[in-house]
Amino acid sequence: MTTTNIYLPFKTSIANVKEVAKDVKLFSISVPADFTYQAGQFVMVSVIGAGEVPISITSTPGVSKDLELCVRTVGHVSSAINALAANDSIWLRGPYGRPFPINGQDALFICGGIGIVPLRPLINQMLHNRAATGSRKKVTVMYGSRNPAEVLFMDEAARWQEQGAHIVMTVDTCDIESWKGCTGLVTDHFAKANIDYRNSTAYICGPHVMIKATMRDLSMMGMPDDHIITTLEAHMKCGVGKCGHCYCGGKLICEEGPVFSLEEIKKYNIKPGVDDLV
Amino acid sequence: MNKISTTCPWCGCGCGLYLHVENNSITGVSPSRNHPVNHGTLCVKGWNCHEFVQHPDRLTTPLIKEGAALRRATWEEALAKTAAKLSEIKNTYGPDAIGILGSAKCTNEDNFVLMKFARAVIGTNNIDHCARLCHSSTVGGLAAAFGSGAMTNSIDEIRDARVIFVIGSNTTEQHPMIGMHMLEARDRGAMIIVADPRRTQIAQFSHLHMRHRSGTDVALLNAIMNVIITEGLVDVSFIRQRTENFDDFEKGVLAYSPEVAERITSVPAEDLRKAARLYASEKRSMLFYSMGITQHITGVDNVRSCANLVMLTAHIGQPMTGLNPLRGQNNVQGACDVGALPDVFSGYQKVADPASRKKFEMAWSRPLSAVPGLTLTEMVDAIHEGKIRALYIMGENPVISDPDSAHVRAAFAKLDFLAVQDIFPTDTAEYAHVILPATTFAEKDGTYTNTERRVQKIRKAVQPVGDSRPDYDIICSIARLMGYPMDYRAAHEIMEEIAILTPSYGGILHHRLDAGFGLQWPCFGMDHPGTPYLHRKKFTRGMGAFIPVEFIPPAEPTDDEYPFLLTTGRSYFHYHTGTMCRRTITLEREEPECTVEINPADAKRLEVRRGDPVRVKTRRGSIEVKARVTTVVPEGIIFIPFHFREAAVNLLTINAVDPNAKIPEFKVCAASLEAVRKKPGTRPAPRLSYHEGMKQGLDLYIPPEERPSEE
Amino acid sequence: MNTAYILNKNHLSFWLRTLKSTHELIAPTRDVSGDIVLTELQRMHETALDGPALMPSPKEFLLPQMEQLFCYSEEGIEEALNKRPRVLFGIRPCDLSAIRILDTFYLGKTKDAYYEARRSRTVLIAIACNRPDPTCFCLGLGTGPFLKSGFDLQLTDLGDRFLVETGSETGASLVTAYPHIFTEPKPADGDDLYETRLASQSQFEKRVNLEQVRKHIQAGAVSDAFWESVAVRCFECGGCVYNCPVCTCFNVIDRAASSEAGKRVRLWDTCMFKGFTRTAGGVIPAEAKINRTKRWFHHKLIHWPEQFGAFGCVGCGRCAISCPGTIDMATVALRIKGESKAEEK
Ligand SMILES: Cc1cc2nc3c(=O)[nH]c(=O)nc-3n(C[C@H](O)[C@H](O)[C@H](O)COP(=O)(O)OP(=O)(O)OC[C@H]3O[C@@H](n4cnc5c(N)ncnc54)[C@H](O)[C@@H]3O)c2cc1C
Ligand code: SF4
Numbered sequence A: 001m002t003t004t005n006i007y008l009p010f011k012t013s014i015a016n017v018k019e020v021a022k023d024v025k026l027f028s029i030s031v032p033a034d035f036t037y038q039a040g041q042f043v044m045v046s047v048i049g050a051g052e053v054p055i056s057i058t059s060t061p062g063v064s065k066d067l068e069l070c071v072r073t074v075g076h077v078s079s080a081i082n083a084l085a086a087n088d089s090i091w092l093r094g095p096y097g098r099p100f101p102i103n104g105q106d107a108l109f110i111c112g113g114i115g116i117v118p119l120r121p122l123i124n125q126m127l128h129n130r131a132a133t134g135s136r137k138k139v140t141v142m143y144g145s146r147n148p149a150e151v152l153f154m155d156e157a158a159r160w161q162e163q164g165a166h167i168v169m170t171v172d173t174c175d176i177e178s179w180k181g182c183t184g185l186v187t188d189h190f191a192k193a194n195i196d197y198r199n200s201t202a203y204i205c206g207p208h209v210m211i212k213a214t215m216r217d218l219s220m221m222g223m224p225d226d227h228i229i230t231t232l233e234a235h236m237k238c239g240v241g242k243c244g245h246c247y248c249g250g251k252l253i254c255e256e257g258p259v260f261s262l263e264e265i266k267k268y269n270i271k272p273g274v275d276d277l278v
Numbered sequence B: 001m002n003k004i005s006t007t008c009p010w011c012g013c014g015c016g017l018y019l020h021v022e023n024n025s026i027t028g029v030s031p032s033r034n035h036p037v038n039h040g041t042l043c044v045k046g047w048n049c050h051e052f053v054q055h056p057d058r059l060t061t062p063l064i065k066e067g068a069a070l071r072r073a074t075w076e077e078a079l080a081k082t083a084a085k086l087s088e089i090k091n092t093y094g095p096d097a098i099g100i101l102g103s104a105k106c107t108n109e110d111n112f113v114l115m116k117f118a119r120a121v122i123g124t125n126n127i128d129h130c131a132r133l134c135h136s137s138t139v140g141g142l143a144a145a146f147g148s149g150a151m152t153n154s155i156d157e158i159r160d161a162r163v164i165f166v167i168g169s170n171t172t173e174q175h176p177m178i179g180m181h182m183l184e185a186r187d188r189g190a191m192i193i194v195a196d197p198r199r200t201q202i203a204q205f206s207h208l209h210m211r212h213r214s215g216t217d218v219a220l221l222n223a224i225m226n227v228i229i230t231e232g233l234v235d236v237s238f239i240r241q242r243t244e245n246f247d248d249f250e251k252g253v254l255a256y257s258p259e260v261a262e263r264i265t266s267v268p269a270e271d272l273r274k275a276a277r278l279y280a281s282e283k284r285s286m287l288f289y290s291m292g293i294t295q296h297i298t299g300v301d302n303v304r305s306c307a308n309l310v311m312l313t314a315h316i317g318q319p320m321t322g323l324n325p326l327r328g329q330n331n332v333q334g335a336c337d338v339g340a341l342p343d344v345f346s347g348y349q350k351v352a353d354p355a356s357r358k359k360f361e362m363a364w365s366r367p368l369s370a371v372p373g374l375t376l377t378e379m380v381d382a383i384h385e386g387k388i389r390a391l392y393i394m395g396e397n398p399v400i401s402d403p404d405s406a407h408v409r410a411a412f413a414k415l416d417f418l419a420v421q422d423i424f425p426t427d428t429a430e431y432a433h434v435i436l437p438a439t440t441f442a443e444k445d446g447t448y449t450n451t452e453r454r455v456q457k458i459r460k461a462v463q464p465v466g467d468s469r470p471d472y473d474i475i476c477s478i479a480r481l482m483g484y485p486m487d488y489r490a491a492h493e494i495m496e497e498i499a500i501l502t503p504s505y506g507g508i509l510h511h512r513l514d515a516g517f518g519l520q521w522p523c524f525g526m527d528h529p530g531t532p533y534l535h536r537k538k539f540t541r542g543m544g545a546f547i548p549v550e551f552i553p554p555a556e557p558t559d560d561e562y563p564f565l566l567t568t569g570r571s572y573f574h575y576h577t578g579t580m581c582r583r584t585i586t587l588e589r590e591e592p593e594c595t596v597e598i599n600p601a602d603a604k605r606l607e608v609r610r611g612d613p614v615r616v617k618t619r620r621g622s623i624e625v626k627a628r629v630t631t632v633v634p635e636g637i638i639f640i641p642f643h644f645r646e647a648a649v650n651l652l653t654i655n656a657v658d659p660n661a662k663i664p665e666f667k668v669c670a671a672s673l674e675a676v677r678k679k680p681g682t683r684p685a686p687r688l689s690y691h692e693g694m695k696q697g698l699d700l701y702i703p704p705e706e707r708p709s710e711e
Numbered sequence C: 001m002n003t004a005y006i007l008n009k010n011h012l013s014f015w016l017r018t019l020k021s022t023h024e025l026i027a028p029t030r031d032v033s034g035d036i037v038l039t040e041l042q043r044m045h046e047t048a049l050d051g052p053a054l055m056p057s058p059k060e061f062l063l064p065q066m067e068q069l070f071c072y073s074e075e076g077i078e079e080a081l082n083k084r085p086r087v088l089f090g091i092r093p094c095d096l097s098a099i100r101i102l103d104t105f106y107l108g109k110t111k112d113a114y115y116e117a118r119r120s121r122t123v124l125i126a127i128a129c130n131r132p133d134p135t136c137f138c139l140g141l142g143t144g145p146f147l148k149s150g151f152d153l154q155l156t157d158l159g160d161r162f163l164v165e166t167g168s169e170t171g172a173s174l175v176t177a178y179p180h181i182f183t184e185p186k187p188a189d190g191d192d193l194y195e196t197r198l199a200s201q202s203q204f205e206k207r208v209n210l211e212q213v214r215k216h217i218q219a220g221a222v223s224d225a226f227w228e229s230v231a232v233r234c235f236e237c238g239g240c241v242y243n244c245p246v247c248t249c250f251n252v253i254d255r256a257a258s259s260e261a262g263k264r265v266r267l268w269d270t271c272m273f274k275g276f277t278r279t280a281g282g283v284i285p286a287e288a289k290i291n292r293t294k295r296w297f298h299h300k301l302i303h304w305p306e307q308f309g310a311f312g313c314v315g316c317g318r319c320a321i322s323c324p325g326t327i328d329m330a331t332v333a334l335r336i337k338g339e340s341k342a343e344e345k
């Protein structure tokens, strides 16, 4: 056959596993040198006999040696992945999807819960470039979690801060005294972030309600729609535009997304939430 | 690729379909275009009936319990052990210490052989099956009124009906293809009346929806008949010529004025009047009911009331009329027909009747017991009392399907010997001493009888997985080991025996079923064309009998501690205890977990939101499920489907039974519901302004140069 | 280039037998029950070309309802491509048009190896429709009842003989190898062909103008209340999608092949189900029935034309047969047209 089979995964092995929160694990996976990817893309991950699911790449393109994936247990396949240990084999195919667009503007990252995972590589990449080029561009990360125990990448956030990022952390509910971040919804804290809305680009990922509220607020504060970028979650079975599960508003989110700007969402009328996103 | 014509294994509609086979694996399903039930359609279960057949979880070898664990065994060993144990218990405690459960999922042939095994080989009438739990009240109630307890009319008459009265049946979800015919009738101008506490899909299409309180059906029906009588809508000549005992009945009904019934049922009197007028004033009115009528302690009474209603208006014995119980399982009708019941042989010939017994004794050359056996629900109690020591279960999962599961589990744990014959490891099989792997509908030949009495073939499409064997074949082997010769080379030979011994199946033989789409019993001889509707000119018992029925409230009324009325049933995507459908990816994905339906008003009061975990409790037990807030259920009623072993609703249900039919009251018990608050201790954090936060030392993550200045 | 031949009906069995010697021969076959099903032809005389549309559509031979993709274990991966040569004989022009649409979808930008393996080895022999079913409406869509191209061979029934048109080299080779049975047409055959086509076109009971419907929808002239009235009749059976020759959605699952190996299987899926779009966060984009119904029609009527330049419907009428709630393309399209007319007045 001349056609390469787009459904065939390749085998590789797990270099390292770390539990980063309850039910959430961070995997470092060895990949061949020619496996290149960009921030915002995802891979399809298989475990023999369990199945295949889409998982965002969370390692920094061109910087991290290993591929990093961060997986939360929700069901059958994600539990099978999270039961794997170092040196176990794992099957991958990809990378798929449209990456985050990058422009020269100040960047505002708004993350909710596990939604930090796809944004992490872009944050790292920007901070890396900032250090390399000595740019004064502002990088702001606003990160909301349900409670302190569910905050991912706490240490890394501290490092981001050292590298010059502006960090706002918040939790919905807090039951420990030692919590030093803010409380409330991310959108409650825009005021502190001190953002030049007209000349910044926002990257958003989190639960649907959060994405919806944030997009609305940013748009109202004058951020142009094409600078409000999000990555949408959809049910995905193939990742390559064939199975139809991710179809929404005439777009296949796996191929033409998962990254979309608010402008595109409005234009194509993509409504992936129970109620409409815009 | 080959396509093998067969019959759907899920529900009583009995749709015709083709299995697609390539290299001995089933690759798909397609509907039959000309089948009188489905006309080229299938429901979601039918479309996905191919998937479980070759599922990796199938039982492939016999298993024997050793200590606490099960080990693989050869057929010789497993059969020998089963035969030896059954013989031992029979010799020590007598044949009535053994109980046998047939299956509404297995073929007529399987059930006939099993009932012959029970009666001729073991020597007991302790044989029953899950029809006890769904339509035993129909069988009993209609036998008394009409002389025959089956759906009187045919599915393809529905579309020409003028009025369709549906009581206690969620037709579009549970008998989708019958629902389709009803919708078609509606499109052609028929009026639809629904009596159901839940706002089901068919209720959404109805012209009149009466949401009576569960368990008040007798009052509802009596009031409707009251109106029919007082407004002179009765068919006097029919009553005079074809029925008896009208006067007695009339006296009873006159007490149930619509106003009286309104207080009991909470259905407005005016609606009751409307329903009565609609139903009585058309000639082509069909009455349908299902488990909403039968699964009550008054199940038989409910059925009798329905029978009274159709006789009152002469809506019987004609096409597009009739009293139409919708049988649930694909072959529950057939399993009853071939005698997997404690009191009758095949064709409802009574064991207590010497003439029938003589016929079967001669055919089987064994003396047969004249004492009716124990019912399913009684067998469980008999195990607790030590009267039953061994149970042989073919293709049923009583641990999940029977009421008050804890009671059933405790009983099974007490058994000296339990043999389970099934296709998947079920919860019941956990208690088994021997597990025998059987074949599915796609791996054997045989017949199913659908709800409209249509006997249809299923055909072998693929080789059985592993060492699994057809049910009848397994039973024959055990019979032989117990010293009774039972040699059928194929299913059609069993059908021949059924035809010889069963007048209503007299003309039903496999080769006749091969051409076309089966035959509807009664079919008395080889040139009899089958019977699309019953009781033409004459009721089976001669005269139709009116039986006066009084309203009796449910066994367990609600009270302050258990304020909700819990009702149970099936969901569209699943079937019974879930052994097959929950292994079918599409069905399982649609409804992966158990939910309890609760009205928004109740939910608001209890501070329960959509998807919240709640605890539902009754006097028997409690389960945790997620809430589905919906107006499908009225206030005060909650609904839980029974498919989910991890949230088995039958831990909650009551084992109060109808005194005649012994059917349990699945449809009503009192329950309480409360939200389960996860993580107690969590307090919402105070919302702090930035500067207040600063004072409390919350500034860690904001670089100093970025902090807003204090004005 | 199309060349026409005449095949006497008496010679059909002979020809089918020769096709069967080299290919798996799939043809409409009469079952004992009276149904006509598309299956492997065993006895040549059982083929039935005069029946109504086949259920499900022939897409099952290119995208099977359930198919294994590969088997994998620690040792490696083994793809399961079906490479058996096949003839699909006696399929209808609408089905053929549908396969052409599937080709653009599956063999376009990214190729589906499984589809391609089957498709490249499948010979398509269509039979033109002399007698459309009451449910058919291909006429207005240009997807039938006769085609000019796209087939390997197209047969037209002219009573005692078939007129056979070649549409590809593969098709031609199956004809030119048997010059003794495929003869040159006479002028009278041409007349009969014209007559037959005319007669067929006059028999269509339904005229559906999907283009108009598309415009109505895009102009926002179709209200949610309308879609609600359609969706409430849905039984969620999936039959519309399963049966439609243009629908392509599938699910992918893994099954244990042994304790060490797994096999990946794909099976037909439908957007008519809630779980089809449920995401890990528990959000169901198309939760209400109305959203699912709307989505199906929008996809076929608006997004297919945008992406592939053709409607996602070829007018085969199968959804009219397979839907227990009579939610089918023709009925809904006609209702939309009717309602917007009513509004205009
Ligand atoms: C582009 C993309 C990137 C993602 N990145 C991450 C990530 O970085 N980390 C992470 O933990 N999760 C990520 N997810 C979510 C992850 O794919 C799901 O958690 C996973 O598919 C659930 O599979 P399961 O078998 O464990 O769950 P199941 O047992 O199958 O079901 C659990 C729930 O997940 C839903 N679900 C099942 N399959 C899918 C699917 N293919 N796509 C979406 N939802 C599904 C089900 O409908 C159900 O609600 C991502 C999803 C997408 C679409
Ligand atoms: S309606 Fe019943 S018999 Fe018909 S396909 Fe569905 S489950 Fe099978």
Ligand code: SF4
Binding pocket: C240, C243, C244, C245, C246, C247, C300, C312, C313, C314, C315, C316, C317, C318, C319, C320, C328, C329, C330
């Ligand atoms: S939408 Fe209906 S008519 Fe159109 S191609 Fe599909 S099944 Fe045929």
Ligand code: SF4
Binding pocket: C233, C234, C235, C236, C237, C238, C239, C240, C241, C272, C322, C323, C324, C325, C326, C327
């Ligand atoms: S065929 Fe009809 S009822 Fe079935 S899913 Fe499609 S629209 Fe709904």
Ligand code: FES
Binding pocket: A235, A236, A237, A238, A239, A240, A241, A242, A243, A244, A245, A246, A247, A252, A253, A254, A255
């Ligand atoms: S994931 Fe299959 S089409 Fe997008």
